[in-house]
Amino acid sequence: MKIINSEEKIILAIDGLDIHQAKLLLDRCPNIKWVKVGLELFTRNGPSVIKILKDLNKKIFLDLKFHDIPNTMSAACYEVSKLGVDIISIHASAGAKALTASKNASLEGAKIATVNAPYVVGITVLTSLSNEEFQTDLDRVNSIEDNVVRLAKLSFNAGLDGCVCSPWEAKILRSIYKNNFELITPGIRTKIQKKDDQNRIMNPHEAIRNGASKLVIGRAITKAKDPNKAFIDICDSIY
Numbered sequence: 001m002k003i004i005n006s007e008e009k010i011i012l013a014i015d016g017l018d019i020h021q022a023k024l025l026l027d028r029c030p031n032i033k034w035v036k037v038g039l040e041l042f043t044r045n046g047p048s049v050i051k052i053l054k055d056l057n058k059k060i061f062l063d064l065k066f067h068d069i070p071n072t073m074s075a076a077c078y079e080v081s082k083l084g085v086d087i088i089s090i091h092a093s094a095g096a097k098a099l100t101a102s103k104n105a106s107l108e109g110a111k112i113a114t115v116n117a118p119y120v121v122g123i124t125v126l127t128s129l130s131n132e133e134f135q136t137d138l139d140r141v142n143s144i145e146d147n148v149v150r151l152a153k154l155s156f157n158a159g160l161d162g163c164v165c166s167p168w169e170a171k172i173l174r175s176i177y178k179n180n181f182e183l184i185t186p187g188i189r190t191k192i193q194k195k196d197d198q199n200r201i202m203n204p205h206e207a208i209r210n211g212a213s214k215l216v217i218g219r220a221i222t223k224a225k226d227p228n229k230a231f232i233d234i235c236d237s238i239y
Contacts (some may be wrong), residue, residue: 006235007033009208011061011184013218015040019049026056029221029228031235034086036061036216050083060085061184061216065123067091070098074105077120081109085118087184089164092122092151099158119162119182122155124148127166127187127201145169149176156181167202167210174211186216190234208238 012029014022015038022041026032035058041049042064053060062085066073077088090102103120110117125134125144134144142150148169153176155163162182165173170183177183189201204215217234224230 006238007031009212009214009238010034010204010231010234011036011214011216012221012231013038013186013216014222016218017041017222019045019052023052023056025222025227026058029231031228032058032231034059034061034214036063036218037085038063039065047080047083050085054084061087061089061214062118063087063089063216065089065091066102067094067123068098070094070101073098074101077102078105078109081106081118082113082115084110084113084115086116087119087121087161087182089121089123092124092155092160092163096154096158099155099160103159120160121162121164121182121184122151122158122160124151124155124163124165124169127185145172149173152177162213167207167212167215170207170210170212179213182213183211184214184216185212188215188217188220190220203237204234205237205239 011034012032013036035053037049037060050060062080066076073090073094080088088106099122106120107117125148131144134140148165152163152173156177162184164184166187167185170185173183185207187201188204188207190203207215221227221230
């Protein structure tokens with residue numbers, strides 16, 4: 001049985017497109033509700049891209065993954081919250097003080113700009129990292145799952161609205177946190193896709209079954225011959 005409002009579960013990653021290409025794609029896919037603006041698109045087009053997408057009536061996940069000292073992170077969250085975005089990502093590994101300050105600053109920025117306050121979510125462990133890379137490149141003893149659980153708890157205790165994790169860790173996190181704690185999962189691949197630059201991957205149906213709130217999906221839609229059909233097929237596959 002298809003999930004009601006399944007379109008709300010999909011966040012389209014448009015980072016590899018310029019704003020003109022993104023607009024053309026969104027015109028072809030009128031049912032897309034959410035878009036992800038990452039570092040590539042934001043540094044190419046600047047804050048103006050947010051206004052353009054909001055004028056298209058899209059909800060925006062601003063995925064800039066802020067990671068710095070508390071003052072800098074909170075100042076950045078204050079500024080981007082005034083743009084009227086819906087979700088902001090920050091690195092949970094910045095620590096509790098930075099997380100709490102960033103969340104509070106996002107509320108202040110939104111209030112000043114008289115816009116809805118965004119959700120602030122903590123990045124746990126990037127989905128591009130394999131278990132081997134995590135232990136060797138980052139010199140970590142504990143597993144990825146252990147670290148994701150720890151960083152999710154840090155995010156929750158700091159008052160954040162959710163976290164970003166791979167679909168592999170979504171199941172254990174959903175067993176700990178109720179549905180009002182967002183679990184946003186990149187690393188979503190359809191069965192016909194390659195891994196590309198991701199490691200901890202899963203198909204849309206399995207990710208939702210594991211407890212993911214929203215799925216970040218890019219190339220499965222943006223590179224499809226018929227992007228609108230690809231989007232609809234993914235929506236129909238999650239139940």
